[in-house]
Amino acid sequence: MRVSILGAGAIAYGLAAYLAEAGFAPVIWSPSGERTKALSSGELLKATGAIEAMVPVRIARDCKDAIADADVVMIALPAYGHKMVIDAAIPHLREGLPVIISSHSSFGALYLSKQLAERKVRLPIVVWGTTLITARQRGPTEIYVATVRNKLDVATLPFDAQDEGFDLCTKLFGDRFVKRDGLLAISLSNLNPQNHLGIALLNLTRMEKGEQWSQCGNVTPAVGRFIEALDAERLAIAAHFGTPVRTVEEHYSLSYHVPISSVSAMNQEIVRKGLGGFGPTTIESRYILEDVPFGLLPTVMLGKISGNPAFLHQSGISILSAAYGRDLKGDNDILPALGIEGMGDADLASLCRKGF
Incomplete structure (x- = not known):
């Protein structure tokens, strides 16, 4: 599966390392393009700590390139960048393409749902109560992963796509997800x-x-x-x-x-x-x-x-x-x-x- 990660901080890098080690094909898009210059030139992404990996990661030219052939899209950057990334992604999201928000903040899933409704596009929006990992960036191509969480709250908007969202997350990241009773529960689960x-x-x-x-x-x-x-x-x-x-x-x-x-x-x-x-x-x-x-x-x-x-x-x-x-x-x-x-x-x- 091709997983496109919109964001290029420590969490995005950690997700990419995890996915690559698990046999998936992660793609990273940096909105500014600054963080991923070294990876764009062919250097490997190095993860240490709870994830030990040296993996190649494809860097997308732009948001359209990131989403074009994706099987899954992940939003993984600080919440103050969510609206900007959603606005950039909206024209390229297609019917049925799952979007995972890691982690969900400030009813961002409702904002994405509202923009999609205006385009008459429906897709499952999967929201996490927190991030899969805690990590710090140690350089342009290296992160230290302090921990990989054993349990992670998940829900899907609309609620009737809950099983689909849960199964997708489990396939990508293992048996660690706990279904919560909808978006409101997730909004109250980020501690x-x-x-x-x-x-x-x-x-x-x-x-x-x-x-x-x-x-x-x-x-x-x-x-x-x-x-x-x-x-x-x-x-x-x-x-x-x-x-x-x-x-x-x-x-x-x-x-x-x-x-x-x-x-x-x-x-x-x-x-x-x-x-x-x-x-x-x-x-x-x-x-x-x-x-x-x-x-x-x-x-x-x-x-x-x-x-x-x-x-x-x-x-x-x-x-x-x-x-x-x-x-x-x-x-x-x-x-x-x-x-x-x-x-x-x-x-x-x-x-x-x-x-x-």
Whole structure:
């Protein structure tokens, strides 16, 4: 199968390495073209850590070239690039061609569904609750993969394509996927934004000063309690919609293969196992610039719609916006294009199952 990956960061490279090792044919398209210059010249992609591979990867000339002969398309880049990539892909997507969003943020699947409906094209949109891997780029042709997740939440828009989406993901990436009850469940299953809020907000000066610091090691009991309180807000919203989702403790256990305990204790166990890694060394970090507008803001919106206000999430947006001297929620370019903020909970739940 030919899998076209739209994006060229660490996650995209990790997916390409995984797929190539599994016998599939990955293609990478870099929207800017900058990241893939070395790979375009014929150098091999090197992955180390949880994935050990030296593989050739085809680099697409443009988005049309990437999609032309694809059996599957994957969107794998930070959420602030999703709308741009979707807009570039829309003219080339054809009936029935599956699109996987890794990972889903800010109702991007609804934006894709809306654009496809205008072209009268129908296809399964498969959404993941988080990424398959955690990874850092070590150069233009090399990544370090810290972990490959044992379990990954998945759903499909429209909901009646759920089995098709699940089977596709299993064929490509193995028996690790857990079906969730539609797009709304996935939208409430991405725990990275809330976790990164706790980590980044309470370690912001370390980031700003460029220190080298242990990310998991600095999830102290105080930081852990803050993350647990953020999680309680998310779980209350999910309960209102009758949507089962994982707890933050289950997330850490399944992602890093550690026994369930408090958030802080689990992070210390991750460090003990040598999987912790370092935190961001700049405040120009996706932990804030991606996760605040595209992760926290949708949760705040769902809190308002459901009558379960996410006060800590909203406070995090306000505090970080003040610290950055800018309105971070204004960076979200997907929600304004959807017009769903004024919807009732039942109408939104229906839209998240059927699409546009």
